[in-house]
């Protein structure tokens with residue numbers, strides 16, 4: 654028996670790096686599938702190594718400190734929500750990723766890549782998320798701007814880069830680690846929805862532990878999240894919510910809502926509140942559908 658971490662998984666084969674740095678390609682025992690458990694990149698596992706003809710097996714998955722469905726990763730401690738000047742930022746996706754992070758003690762960070770391409774978009778995003786206490790870092794993988802600060806913030810973390818296809822996740826990770834990864838030229842421009850990165854991989858280099866993930870644009874709310882719980886994961890709302898007229902205020906259409914007032918006063922980003930209401934209504938519809 655040995656212990657290691659899953660650094661890649663494809664087609665039912667998992668690459669595990671053991672504590673000595675050696676790689677093993679393993680299968681997972683059937684009982685995981687029977688229990689509906691999927692080994693994830695980032696998982697710490699107990700395994701029997703491959704011996705001669707006999708394939709090695711993952712026999713145990715150690716308890717996870719965090720777990721995300723999309724991207725499907727385990728035990729990350731930092732989430733780098735990657736936006737860029739191009740393609741245009743999907744802030745709803747950013748808000749949903751923040752919901753995941755705030756639900757699980759994952760430290761979020763927003764980066765706005767490709768600032769070499771112009772508009773001070775990073776500043777707008779920064780003012781919106783500053784109020785939520787999420788750092789926003791303008792970056793350029795091309796010129797190197799901001800990379801030193803990003804690298805320093807990653808020390809001691811298992812960092813996962815997530816976001817739309819084409820924002821430059823792989824390019825940034827290459828710039829940070831010096832490890833060659835596949836990057837895409839134009840796939841997002843011709844809007845084929847084709848991702849360049851196809852598999853999640855965990856890269857360990859120079860003290861960094863970082864996961865590159867395929868881009869995506871659709872993300873469901875966490876399964877177990879009730880509509881009433883959504884606003885609890887908005888740290889920018891909490892200073893005001895106690896002052897709403899109704900203690901169970903959902904900050905939607907209720908009278909004398911202090912969160913609504915704070916947004917009108919510029920203390921909460923109005924865009925964040927509008928997107929929150931969209932998520933809330935979506936969550937309520939989903940629940941109605943469940944009980945009808």
Ligand SMILES: Nc1nc2c(ncn2[C@@H]2O[C@H](COP(=O)(O)OP(=O)(O)OP(=O)(O)O)[C@@H](O)[C@H]2O)c(=O)[nH]1
Pocket residue numbers: 766767768769770792793794795796816817818819820821822823824825835836837838839847848849850851866867868869
């Ligand atoms: N101008 C500019 N282009 C960049 C920068 N970073 C990345 N790019 C370009 O953006 C394109 C997409 O980069 P990728 O790194 O493949 O994007 P990705 O987020 O990994 O995309 P997926 O793997 O599909 O999710 C490539 O053509 C990169 O050269 C940057 O800072 N400035």
Ligand SMILES: [Mg+2]
Pocket residue numbers: 822823824835836849850865866867868
């Ligand atoms: Mg990529």
Ligand SMILES: [Zn+2]
Pocket residue numbers: 894897898902903904905907909910911912913
């Ligand atoms: Zn309210």
